[in-house]
Every structure is written in C-alpha cells, then in structure tokens.
Amino acid sequence: MLQLRAIVSGKVQHVGYRSRVVTMARTLDLKGCVRNLEDGRVYVLAEGDRADLERFCRAIRMEDPLIRVDDIQVHLSPPKGAWDGFYKISGERETDSRLDTATVFLKELIVIVKDGFKETNFRLGSLEGKLDSMEGKLDQIVAGQEKIAYKIDAARREIVSEVKELRYGLQEGAVSRLSKKKADWTGQHAEAKPKIHIKPS
Numbered sequence: 108m109l110q111l112r113a114i115v116s117g118k119v120q121h122v123g124y125r126s127r128v129v130t131m132a133r134t135l136d137l138k139g140c141v142r143n144l145e146d147g148r149v150y151v152l153a154e155g156d157r158a159d160l161e162r163f164c165r166a167i168r169m170e171d172p173l174i175r176v177d178d179i180q181v182h183l184s185p186p187k188g189a190w191d192g193f194y195k196i197s198g199e200r201e202t203d204s205r206l207d208t209a210t211v212f213l214k215e216l217i218v219i220v221k222d223g224f225k226e227t228n229f230r231l232g233s234l235e236g237k238l239d240s241m242e243g244k245l246d247q248i249v250a251g252q253e254k255i256a257y258k259i260d261a262a263r264r265e266i267v268s269e270v271k272e273l274r275y276g277l278q279e280g281a282v283s284r285l286s287k288k289k290a291d292w293t294g295q296h297a298e299a300k301p302k303i304h305i306k307p308s
Contacts, residue, residue, distance in 0.1 A: 110139075110186040111160045113151040115167065117177035120147055123214065124174050125195045131166045135159040138190035143198060153193070154186040172217040 115124075120143050128141045132153055137160070139153040153163055160183075168176045 108154060108186045109157055109160055110184050111151070111153045111164065112182045112184070113164065113167070114180045115149040115151060115176055116147070118175040119149045122173040124149060127169065127174070128167050129193055129195045131163060132193035135163050137163055137193055140190065140194045140196050142196035154188070154190060171214055172221070173214050
C-alpha cells in the first residue's frame with residue numbers, strides 16, 4: 108500500500124474534473140479525497156496498491172471537450188490509513204454534485220454533437236462523391252446525345268438530298284413523257300386535217 112499525493116494543473120476546476128476523479132478512484136477501490144486549490148489547480152490524495160495507483164494516475168490525466176490536464180506533480184509516500192472511502196471535498200461557494208452531474212451530461216452531449224457533425228460531414232462527402240460520379244455520367248449521356256443528334260442531322264441531310272434527286276428525276280421523267288406524248292399527238296393530228304363540212308342552206 109502507498110499514498111499518492113498529486114497536484115493537477117490545467118483546465119480542471121468548474122468542469123466536473125473532481126467528480127470524474129472520484130468515479131475513477133472508487134472504481135479502483137482507492138481511499139482518499141480530491142479538492143480544488145485556490146490557485147486553480149486540484150489536489151488529489153489517494154491510498155491503495157501501487158498498480159492501482161499507477162492506473163489511477165494515468166486515468167486522471169484526461170482531456171475531453173471541457174477538461175484539459177496540462178501537468179500532474181506526483182509524490183508517493185507510506186499510507187496513513189485515515190480514509191474509509193474516496194470523497195470530493197467542496198469548499199465555500201463551490202458547486203454540489205448536481206452541477207457536476209449536469210457537467211458530465213453536457214460533456215456527453217458535446218461529444219454526441221461532435222460525432223453527429225462528423226457523421227454528417229462524412230455523409231455529405233459521400234453524397235458529394237456520388238454527385239461527382241453522376242455528373243460524369245451525365246456528361247457521357249450528353250456526349251452520346253450530341254453524337255446521336257449529329258447522326259440524325261447527317262441522315263436528314265442525306266434524305267433531303269435523295270428526295271431532291273428523286274423529285275428532279277420525276278420531273279425530268281414527267282417532262283420527257285409529256286414531250287413525247289405531245290410529239291405523238293401533234294404528229295397524229297398534223298396528218299389528219301380537219302374536215303370542214305359545209306351544209307347548203
């Protein structure tokens with residue numbers, strides 16, 4: 108058994124740090140206390156087995172959205188055995204456990220919101236990738252439509268040209284047949300002179 112005395116500095120007061128220390132100490136079955144110091148640091152006294160104290164020392168060096176431990180000064184000595192549990196000591200004008208509980212819930216909410224934003228950003232990034240992929244496919248479709256439109260225009264021009272040639276051929280054929288018929292008709296009627304019948308009166 109050993110006694111650990113630690114001075115913890117950083118953003119550790121009025122952020123629920125002492126409540127977290129109490130929870131960790133009780134989980135490891137350590138005895139002692141934690142309290143705020145006037146200079147903004149936190150004092151921790153814990154008694155227990157060396158292995159548990161080493162785990163505890165690592166655990167109280169934490170960082171989350173509200174808490175940030177910058178430094179821990181640790182001193183080990185023989186235990187005094189003066190504590191029967193682990194306690195949070197509150198001075199005058201300090202918050203009670205309800206506010207510490209609210210701080211814990213606030214930290215959890217902050218983590219949830221941050222994770223939610225990460226998930227949202229991930230999904231938006233995924234959606235952006237899908238939109239980029241769709242844009243590429245739309246570009247391919249547009250290119251395909253342009254090729255089809257070009258082929259349709261070429262086919263239309265070819266059809267118009269063929270129709271013009273057919274019209275011209277039909278006109279030439281009709282004129283040729285008409286000329287031949289006219290010539291035939293003129294030839295037949297030129298030989299036959301009209302007969303004039305005069306009736307005596």
